[in-house]
Amino acid sequence: MKPNGKKSESRRLRLLGLKTEQQDVRDSRSCVLIQIDGLSHENFNRAIVKGKLPFLRRYLRAGHGIKGSWQSMLPTSTGAFQTGLFYGNNDDVPGFFWYDKRTDSAVSLNTVRCSADLEDRVKRTVAPYPGLLSGGSAYCALFCGGATNTILTFAKLFHPSVNIATTWLSLALFAVFQFVLIARIMFYALMELMVAIYDLVCALFTEKNKYLEFRFVVARIATVVLCREIATLAAILDIYRGTGPIYLNHIAYDEHAHHRGPTSAYAFWTLRGIDASIERVWRTIEHAKQLGIRDYDFYVWSDHGQTDTLPFQEVFNQDPDRHFDSLFQSMYAETEELRAHAHSRHKTERIRRGRFLRGQHGRYARSRIQWQAEHAENISGVFPGVLKSIYRWFLKPARNQRTSQNGADKDRLVHLISTGPVAHLYLLDRKERLFLEDWLECCPEFVNALADHPGIGFALARSKPNNAKVGVAGLWYDISNHASFRNVAPDIADVIHENLAEFKRWAAMPSAGDVILFGYRGKHVPSISYSYERGGHTGPSSSEMTPFIIVPQHCAEMWKELTDDKARRLRLHDLQERLRNAYTNEKIISEGTRHVS
DSSP states (O other): OOHHHHHHHHHHHHHTTOOOOOHHHHTSOEEEEEEETTOBHHHHHHHHHTTSOHHHHHHHHTTSEEEEEBOOOSSOOHHHHHHHHHHSOOTTOOSSEEEETTTTEEEETTSHHHHHHHHHHHHHHHTTOOOTTTTSEEESOSSOTTOSEEESOGGGTTSOOOOSOOOHHHHHHHHHHTHHHHHHHHHHHHHHHHHHHHHHHHHTTTOSOOHHHHHHHHHHIIIIIIHHHHHHHHHHHHHHHTOOOEEEEEOHHHHHHHHHOTTSHHHHHHHHHHHHHHHHHHHHHHHHHHTTSOOEEEEEEOSOOOEEEEEHHHHHSSOHHHHHHHHHHHHHOSSHHHHHHHHHHHHHHHHHHHHHHTTSOOOOHHHHHHHHHHHHHHHGGGSOHHHHHHHHHHTHHHHHHHHHHHOOGGGOSEEEEEOSSEEEEEETTOOSOOOHHHHHHHOHHHHHHHTTOTTOSEEEEEETTTEEEEEETTEEEETTOGGGGTTTOHHHHHHHHHTHHHHHHHHHOTTSOSEEEEOOOOTTSOEEESSSOSEEOSSOOHHHHOBEEEEEGGGGGGGGGGTOTTSOOBOHHHHHHHHHHHHSSOOSOOTTTOOOO
16 A cells, blocks of 8 residues: 555545545445457457457456356347346346337337336336445446446436536546547547548448448447547546446447457457557556555456348348338238239349349448438437437438338338347237237238248247247247257257247247247358348357456456356356345345346
8 A cells, every 4th residue: 555645646536526435435345347348258269369459368368367258148138138237137128129019119228218218117126126336337338227427328328427526627627637538539539530431432332322331430439439438537537436336338349340240350440449448447446456445356248249140131122121011911911902012022022132142233222321320320329419410410311211211100010120130020900919829810821931031040939828939941839849840950949949948038028029030040151130230149149149258366266167167157147146245235136136047
């Protein structure tokens, strides 16, 4: 301990208007939890070998931490992971996007309203448990987890808690101290701008509409650069204050991996900046320990991985929602004229798909623009109100083209919500969620067509009384009897057998689709994604379900699965319970709140 240094640091905190935690709080050990969103264990190892994570490589070689993999849950979604980790309950989180029949509304967890509503519902379920981060901080997360301090967290995006005094003197001094931060933001913003220009040049040779790729630069700088630097600074200040637990989520890799693929050079490029930010946090932890402020345990992990995907739009030249609605209407529209029109349109799309597979067409502009418009609108959720309105005004031409392509929503009979290589399909004229038996009674031709569709690896539907069935190779099979369809789909049978309980749980979720479509087709082929993306997650592939984790060396006994080859793999409920018991006052796990996979 260095008393002089401690006094100097305390004076600096007071000068910046920061409140220090009480001594009795700082006497207890806490933790800093850093998440690299979407980085699988396999790609983490690749990044280490390629030198993209130099600090973490040095950290592990020095023996400070233990690295391993753990088994993610289904769905492999950030929303399911964070509700499970923070509250021990993710019972009805069927993905990142879904449609709620009960309220006739779409749910998107990257919007303030939806993320806040979901967190409120989960909190009521687990009450009086306040959450894993009670009294601590959450930065760049979907949910607060009971945290007192939140910045860039969707559930409280427009009501952040910032522990900087509002006096002009304090704010001026704070700005002066951050000249290095400003320089760093400008450097990375310039690099991101250069990447956007490169994308624009590439678009000149592949697409008819170029402007939207360039306009992505604003959202990309906001999410990749500003979010990372601001959240890292906030975490560093919290460490000097003695606040804990601290949760910090880095989303840059996940964003680039969706856009270009999880093994792309651009996705790996973002890891250098993330690694540098992690190193700054680690050095602050060590400094705080030397000053006697507080001891922190240091964790780094990912919530899930990503897998390479082939966009559905590129294969069928049509938005999947429109495609499956056309298929349904060709079978069950009310008049012969509507059925003939839908059948003709569906046949045209099959011809175009054949031409694409024969190499007669490249990438299609309309599908690309649709994805870009949707993605840009989702990202704009992090902007303040006025800036968001201006940004979405620039997207108006793309939205108009998307509307002209998709047609009027009022004519739709089935609705598909994509959540990557998984999609939820809903029959709109039925307000209750359907069983497979209901489908076979009212629409047998359609539901059997789903089981044999070339754009679907397999389908999942709940069945009576409390079971689920899998649609593959044109037939529906009892999910528990994987041997019955192993001959026709061995990889799919294996992955279902390995995660049987989770597939049943997913099928039973009240908010899940009437039928859940999976783009997973096997171990050695890209999954079909129902969003326009090159990398995706939420499905059951090994890449998606095997994220990495790094725990402190001195906590090895608490995480013995990482060092014992014979032990079972860590799961989400292990993370939640052990972190809760080690770093919070809530030591007893209530049976009413332990529902995470």
